[in-house]
Amino acid sequence: MANDGLQRPLSRIHIKDLRLRTFIGFNDEEQRKRQDVVVNIRIDYDALPAARGDAVAEALDYKTITKEVIAHVEDNRFLLLEKLVNDLVEIAMAHRPAVQAEVEVDKPHALRFSDSVSLTMSASRAPR
Template sequence: MARIHIKNLRLRTFIGFNDEERRKRQDVVVNVWIEYDAGPAAQGDLVDEALDYKRITKEIIAHVEDNRFLLLEKLVNDLVDIVMAHRPAQQATVEVDKPHALRFSDSVSLTLSKSRED
């Protein structure tokens, strides 16, 4: 198994349930880890056998920027589902950080994983 890491994807979205959060976009930082069998792609240098992480990233960006979320849990779950919709993905882990969510803290993050076995 190979692991692809989409690292520190910085996006803006509406997230939260208090009035200010619902009026103003906030920064979120997305990290995605995807495990898949890269053997055929690696051995044959075959593009069609590789996981299309560029496409997955575009889908994540569109989903985050075009929607509103009350809870971090909903956002993270949606992003894991986007990754797992791609058949080569055997396991996905998504972490979303919400910078400045709490006073005196750099960020609050939530991480969720799913696999084909689930």
């Protein structure tokens, strides 16, 4: 297909509702018992080279990112939601095609009368 002069914004990969279990929190019960967390990750990148050439090497490897996130969450302990979310942003941004990443982690039932508490962080770099 010919380039028709269209300007395109970055594309977005969205890893939705990744349900994991980890040790998170600083009270005694939280230190002894794994809790559910729900992870949502949005990564913006230039998908056009991959799309135009059907080129796997040009695509963002979201499967690898997801595996890294799962291992990190399940194999570690976190006192603060802030630490967990920051770590996951850094994992996403470690993949060079990523121009911007936003990570939200929900901690279901963290507060009485609330479905969940969540924290969102993001990072970005200049596009290549």
